[in-house]
Amino acid sequence: MFRLEPRASAPLLWQVVTPLLAVLATIIVGGALFAAMGFDPVASIRTIFWDPLFGPAAGYSRPQLLVKAGPLILIASGLALGFRAGIWNIGAEGQYIIGAISGAAVALAAYPLEAHWIFPAMILAGAAGGWAWGMIPAMLRNWFGASEILVSLMLVYVAQRIAAWMAFGPMKNPEGFNFPGSRNLQQYESASNPELIANSGLHWGGVAAVLALAATWFIMSRHILGFHIRTAGAAPRAARFAGVRPERLVALCLGVSGALAGLAGLFEVAGPGGQITESFGSGYGFTAIIVAFLGRLHPLGILLAGLLLALTYIGGELAQMMLNLPAATVQVFQGMLLFFLLGFDILTRYRIRRRA
């Protein structure tokens, strides 16, 4: 038999190898699942992971990679701060929706005025909306000790209903032939978030994602705040003795991750999404949780993990078109990936020894 021996610190090698093992296991088990469902496993896996980048239709799908990865990375980089400190914001989806609504509100109020201040004002509003939505669970935890996990999650459902209300009520396009949904911001020049370089898929959201990664890298590894966050996560009691004030960390982590999620929502509604609709929230906020874990809460890892999960979105769409694979396949893949990752993680935290 075997026994587990806790490691004093996680070796870098295993930290890098285990996510790769998890991806590999997901591909193998996913292939088996496809075979069981009567699809050609090799063709399915190739369509999801290879064809979007190098296949015959790659010219169309490659720019989509940055379109999808942008919001995932932006949200995940904020979530990683909190996860490091043991502060669980799992309501990023709600903050994403509220950020989009706040930003869109600025644009719709200014319509049809064309001015340079509109887009920057939308960015501020989007970040502020997401921040405020994230501060609700933060304050309820600080004041009353309510679980930020449950409150932030409940607020996702509330945000979804606000989006539905906006699409059918206050934000409905007056020239939209009575269809639900706001005006399309892509057709409103001052408010649109266009592609910056043609056919690259890069819009301001992608730029913000890179900036967010750089900023979180700086905070985590070069600033006293990062030290506080890491200490609070690893040893909450010791952190108090070191002068860390947990309430401030809760407000900071939930506020910052909320603001970043709000920004992601704003860039989406002004760019690829175009309008506030009932189903505006499309799950980026939840997938970003997987991105944060797969990237080991490290900026570089999050960058790679965000690109990989963006790939599964595009690959999933492609497989749906080419092979008639059900749309939900991607969700199953993402869930499986997180399972495998958490399972393999034992290799980084424990040494497996033969029992004497």
Place this chain on the structure above:
Amino acid sequence: MMIDPLSVFILLLGAATPILFAALGELVVERAGVLNLGVEGMMITGALAGFAAAHASDSPALGFVAAAIAGMAVSMTFAALTQFLLSNQVATGLALTLFGLGLTALFGKPYEGVKAPAIMPGPLGLNWMIWLGMALVPLIWWFLTRTRPGLILRAVGENHDAAHALGYPVRLVRILAIGFGGALAGMGGAYISIATVLQWTEGMTAGAGWIALAIVVFAQWNPWGVLAGAWLFGGVTVLQLRLQAAGVAVPVQLLSMAPYLATIIVLVLISARQKFGRSGAGAAPASLGRPFYALK
């Protein structure tokens, strides 16, 4: 607007039942010291498995059995990861929810637009599942507070190292509790598809699993409190639906927020009571969420 109190109470019992099942299951899991955030995933799995089995066999009872088995089966993934591979319980529970939602979306397609067999009414016009849910409250209370296995389960939840030192099988107790929680969550989910909505739609549990988790906190880990919490939630849901039907001048989308807002409010009230109250009663099990591993 006429609201007949008796008919509202009967509707309330129905609306409370899925939450009651799931929250009672999670209560046992948490009393054993395990925090399983995958209730939503187990409920949706039960909702689909139960619906499919009831449809295939034309028997709602078989549907609930299948839902219990399916809920238990997916909960074993969580058990394996958290108990043997010592993974983080918060993250693993989330993974279970995301996986359950994905898996059911994948396999649920053929059941969209299909009808389920009608559930049999029991005494007083309430179906048997409502009765079973209410019967489980005293049964679980009795098990936890009046039996030896119940005492061992609580010991494992309060201090797993001490329980281990006394020779109790910490891991086994927790795995059994997780399985029980999975079975009840599965049945709760199936109640939504078989008895409430009468069809299968993707993501139909709509946060019921998360509300159940909040109800366990609200109940301060006491089965009777879970009953009260489930009824409170059922009442808010029914009232909200009644107001919608009565055509109140508030948009439907805003009315349908009520259950989620109510959950936040009760969570805040009970947390505040625990934080500012003087007594230590009603606190979470001391080992909740902490991984256990024996050096020997």
